[in-house]
Amino acid sequence: MPSPMSEPVRPKMALFRPVAVLLVLALTAGACSSIDSDEPADTGTDNRPVRAGGTLRVALAEEPDRLDPTLARTLVGRTVFNAICEKLYDVDENLNLVPQLASALPEISADGKTATIKIRSGVKFADGTTLDAAAVKTSLDRHRTLTGSARASEMSSVDGVDVVDPSTVAIRLKGPFAPLTAVLADRAGMIMSPAALQARGEDFAAAPVCVGPFKFDSRVAQDRIEVVKDPNYYDAAKVKADRIVYSIIADSTTRFNNLRSGDVEVLDRPAATDVDALEADSNLRLLTSESLGYQGITVNLANRNGLGKPPAPLAAPYAGPMAADVRARRAFELSLDREAINRVVFRGKYQPACGPISKGSPYSSDAAQECAAHDPAAAKQLLADAGLTTPVKVTMVIGNTPDGRRLGEAIQAQASEGGFDVQLQPTEFSAALDATDAGRFQMFQIGWSGRVDPDGNIASFLTTQGAQNIGGYSDPEVDQLIAQARAVNDEARRRDLYGQIISKAHEDLPIIYLYRTVNMTGVSAKVGGVKMYGDGIIRLAEAGFTS
Amino acid sequence: MRRYLLRRLLESVVTLVLVTMVVFAGVRALPGDQVRALVGEESDPAVLEQLRHEYGLDQPIPVQYVRYVGKALSGDLGTSARTGLPVADTIGHALPVTLQLSVFSIVIAVLIGISAGVVAAVRRRTAAEWAANTVALLGLSVPNFWFGLMAVLVFAIAFPVLPASGFVSVFDNPVESFRHLLMPAVVLGSGLAAVIMRQCRSAMLEALGADYVRTARAKGLGGAQVVLGHALRNSLIVVTTIVGLQLGVLISGAVVTEQIFVLPGFGKLTIDAVFTRDYPLIQGVVLVTATAYIGLNLLVDLLYSVIDPRVRVGGAVA
Numbered sequence: 024m025p026s027p028m029s030e031p032v033r034p035k036m037a038l039f040r041p042v043a044v045l046l047v048l049a050l051t052a053g054a055c056s057s058i059d060s061d062e063p064a065d066t067g068t069d070n071r072p073v074r075a076g077g078t079l080r081v082a083l084a085e086e087p088d089r090l091d092p093t094l095a096r097t098l099v100g101r102t103v104f105n106a107i108c109e110k111l112y113d114v115d116e117n118l119n120l121v122p123q124l125a126s127a128l129p130e131i132s133a134d135g136k137t138a139t140i141k142i143r144s145g146v147k148f149a150d151g152t153t154l155d156a157a158a159v160k161t162s163l164d165r166h167r168t169l170t171g172s173a174r175a176s177e178m179s180s181v182d183g184v185d186v187v188d189p190s191t192v193a194i195r196l197k198g199p200f201a202p203l204t205a206v207l208a209d210r211a212g213m214i215m216s217p218a219a220l221q222a223r224g225e226d227f228a229a230a231p232v233c234v235g236p237f238k239f240d241s242r243v244a245q246d247r248i249e250v251v252k253d254p255n256y257y258d259a260a261k262v263k264a265d266r267i268v269y270s271i272i273a274d275s276t277t278r279f280n281n282l283r284s285g286d287v288e289v290l291d292r293p294a295a296t297d298v299d300a301l302e303a304d305s306n307l308r309l310l311t312s313e314s315l316g317y318q319g320i321t322v323n324l325a326n327r328n329g330l331g332k333p334p335a336p337l338a339a340p341y342a343g344p345m346a347a348d349v350r351a352r353r354a355f356e357l358s359l360d361r362e363a364i365n366r367v368v369f370r371g372k373y374q375p376a377c378g379p380i381s382k383g384s385p386y387s388s389d390a391a392q393e394c395a396a397h398d399p400a401a402a403k404q405l406l407a408d409a410g411l412t413t414p415v416k417v418t419m420v421i422g423n424t425p426d427g428r429r430l431g432e433a434i435q436a437q438a439s440e441g442g443f444d445v446q447l448q449p450t451e452f453s454a455a456l457d458a459t460d461a462g463r464f465q466m467f468q469i470g471w472s473g474r475v476d477p478d479g480n481i482a483s484f485l486t487t488q489g490a491q492n493i494g495g496y497s498d499p500e501v502d503q504l505i506a507q508a509r510a511v512n513d514e515a516r517r518r519d520l521y522g523q524i525i526s527k528a529h530e531d532l533p534i535i536y537l538y539r540t541v542n543m544t545g546v547s548a549k550v551g552g553v554k555m556y557g558d559g560i561i562r563l564a565e566a567g568f569t570s
Numbered sequence: 571m572r573r574y575l576l577r578r579l580l581e582s583v584v585t586l587v588l589v590t591m592v593v594f595a596g597v598r599a600l601p602g603d604q605v606r607a608l609v610g611e612e613s614d615p616a617v618l619e620q621l622r623h624e625y626g627l628d629q630p631i632p633v634q635y636v637r638y639v640g641k642a643l644s645g646d647l648g649t650s651a652r653t654g655l656p657v658a659d660t661i662g663h664a665l666p667v668t669l670q671l672s673v674f675s676i677v678i679a680v681l682i683g684i685s686a687g688v689v690a691a692v693r694r695r696t697a698a699e700w701a702a703n704t705v706a707l708l709g710l711s712v713p714n715f716w717f718g719l720m721a722v723l724v725f726a727i728a729f730p731v732l733p734a735s736g737f738v739s740v741f742d743n744p745v746e747s748f749r750h751l752l753m754p755a756v757v758l759g760s761g762l763a764a765v766i767m768r769q770c771r772s773a774m775l776e777a778l779g780a781d782y783v784r785t786a787r788a789k790g791l792g793g794a795q796v797v798l799g800h801a802l803r804n805s806l807i808v809v810t811t812i813v814g815l816q817l818g819v820l821i822s823g824a825v826v827t828e829q830i831f832v833l834p835g836f837g838k839l840t841i842d843a844v845f846t847r848d849y850p851l852i853q854g855v856v857l858v859t860a861t862a863y864i865g866l867n868l869l870v871d872l873l874y875s876v877i878d879p880r881v882r883v884g885g886a887v888a
Contacts, residue, residue, distance in 0.1 A: 246834030453602020
């Protein structure tokens with residue numbers, strides 16, 4: 024075969040010209056689009072009027088696991104559940120807890136050990152059976168006791184559930200537990216049809232039946248989940264779309280291309296690199312909300328023998344000044360410029376953060392948001408005061424994703440100005456969790472997706488031997504404050520207690536908080552009524568095609 | 571013959587057992603397990619331990635393997651760790667997608683490859699041959715994922731004439747099926763088309779210079795009749811062999827193509843199962859693939875032995 028190089032130049036150019044034009048057109052299609060849109064500014068909600076009917080197509084970033092509220096564990100599954108399984112409580116756009124299948128917030132007894140919940144009347148499951156107190160008890164008991172339940176630990180504070188009358192249940196608690204309402208505003212508060220549970224047993228996930236604006240229709244693994252409008256829903260008039268098809272598209276570029284081409288109308292989690300193109304496209308809109316979670320650096324202080332084991336002084340090669348001397352940790356924090364990290368690594372799309380409670384939370388306070396300013400000179404001084412020879416060598420496990428590497432490199436560069444020599448250890452996520460749980464690390468760049476109640480963002484990370492306290496942090500005062508904050512129902516008092524906990528964490532620095540991600544959802548301009556609050560769940564109950 | 575058959579059957583079973591063992595141990599050697607992938611950021615050791623116990627992952631690997639084989643022999647491939655749905659059903663949904671895509675790709679590849687090969691051979695040293703060679707070179711060297719993304723950018727976004735993703739079965743709606751499969755089939759078939767084009771071209775060149783073609787021309791047959799009726803007909807033997815040899819490459823190419831075009835086929839299923847460390851699904855996929863592959867090989871070997879008895883005799887002597 025003759026080499027193309029030996030061919031005349033003219034035909035080659037003639038052949039490539041139309042191809043090149045097509046490619047340039049395609050690649051610049053987004054960039055050339057008008058950006059003088061008068062669409063509403065980016066927020067987590069879109070209240071434009073929509074017409075009834077139509078099929079909404081949603082691209083999910085990953086496959087949800089079992090569609091059984093008792094067994095489900097993945098975050099992405101909560102978006103599907105939002106359409107088909109309502110909960111006793113929900114959050115509103117300001118992250119306040121509001122009744123959903125309950126008719127009012129729980130009444131807590133004087134000793135804090137009983138929560139009485141009134142159930143909304145006239146509610147039917149998707150199979151036509153009636154929601155009553157007995158059904159609520161059946162589901163709550165299943166969440167607590169079913170083998171393999173993913174809700175068991177969330178419900179561990181519950182001693183029992185009693186049916187008071189057909190529209191009232193009483194939850195008996197082992198002790199006062201303020202986060203209970205927030206727990207019931209997640210999957211632990213989802214109520215399943217007792218008839219369907221009896222009929223399907225552990226196979227409930229194959230055809231879940233709950234109360235929701237939509238009901239489960241079909242599922243093809245690794246491909247799609249389809250739900251259809253439920254005529255039995257108590258507020259069916261507000262539901263606009265006839266059907267929702269959730270497609271699983273793992274690759275972010277493919278997902279974004281499908282939104283641009285109109286093959287899907289809603290896009291779960293666009294990649295940070297696609298956000299500019301998404302915002303510039305007048306046919307698309309970006310919904311955002313500040314995440315409830317955080318990203319930070321967890322320092323191994325005393326996890327010598329593995330997660331859940333008593334803290335113990337570290338041995339080589341993980342022992343070092345970061346674990347031994349709080350001045351080294353403070354110096355490390357002072358050497359980091361959170362604003363610059365956000366600007367350089369995430370194009371300014373995220374929010375610098377210095378604590379586990381988001382600013383939008385009702386439990387946020389000045390103390391919770393207090394932040395040490397970037398000061399590399401002070402960092403060096405602290406290291407000198409501690410008698411440490413610079414550069415101080417430390418290792419840090421980071422994610423092996425492109426974003427994880429860029430973040431690690433930014434931290435490495437900034438820390439070097441403060442007198443540190445950071446060796447990065449890029450590691451696959453599951454492998455990183457295995458290693459850090461076992462205590463095989465000095466520092467780990469890790470985050471948390473966040474929960475509505477601050478207890479879910481703090482307790483298991485900072486309590487001695489907490490379930491996610493991989494750094495082995497232990498402080499009796501913090502333990503006591505966390506227990507107190509759990510037991511108090513008064514919001515102002517809890518806010519104050521969490522402020523104290525975070526101030527103490529700022530003193531000890533077991534975790535150096537860095538930034539808070541922003542939940543993002545891409546939506547076609549043809550679709551309105553899509554909502555996304557701080558919990559990052561895509562809410563489609565009132566979504567439909569704009570008229 | 572019976573002895574040969576028994577020997578080949580035994581070899582096939584041993585191969586199958588070895589494949590399943592390697593995959594069984596291999597997926598477990600990956601960092602992180604299915605419980606880690608499922609639980610994600612929530613790393614409560616008690617929960618991990620409980621789930622590992624529930625899935626039997628706290629047992630020694632040989633014990634897990636024996637249990638798995640025991641169930642598989644009775645036709646139970648288990649349930650997906652991720653979705654809780656039966657593995658057999660999941661594979662059953664995915665297989666027809668990949669089969670339809672593969673068949674469509676082969677048709678396209680054969681059509682493009684043979685046409686381009688014939689043109690390149692007949693119109694030597696012209697722009698047509700140069701164009702055909704260039705397309706063949708591109709087809710061989712451009713990776714599927716890049717070609718696929720570009721195709722989506724051009725034909726689904728810049729000029730939205732085809733859907734960017736999705737699958738419609740040809741048995742449900744042939745027109746929509748064609749629209750959905752056209753881009754993926756062209757992308758998947760491009761490499762095969764290039765191989766066919768090059769082989770077809772050289773076979774055609776050889777045939778066009780052969781005595782029987784000269785004789786045909788001497789008899790006064792027209793150009794088209796000589797090229798299509800005589801030279802091409804003989805060249806098709808090569809093409810058929812190439813298509814057979816390239817089938818495996820085509821199926822493995824479907825892994826990437828299905829990801830790009832979000833086709834719920836076997837390739838996408840495999841990749842997603844690996845990413846979620848879904849052990850039962852990975853094992854099921856490999857078992858089905860290995861069984862099919864070994865079964866087909868066995869069938870071919872047996873056919874050979876029927877066609878040419880020396881094969882089975884040779885086997886016995888060796």
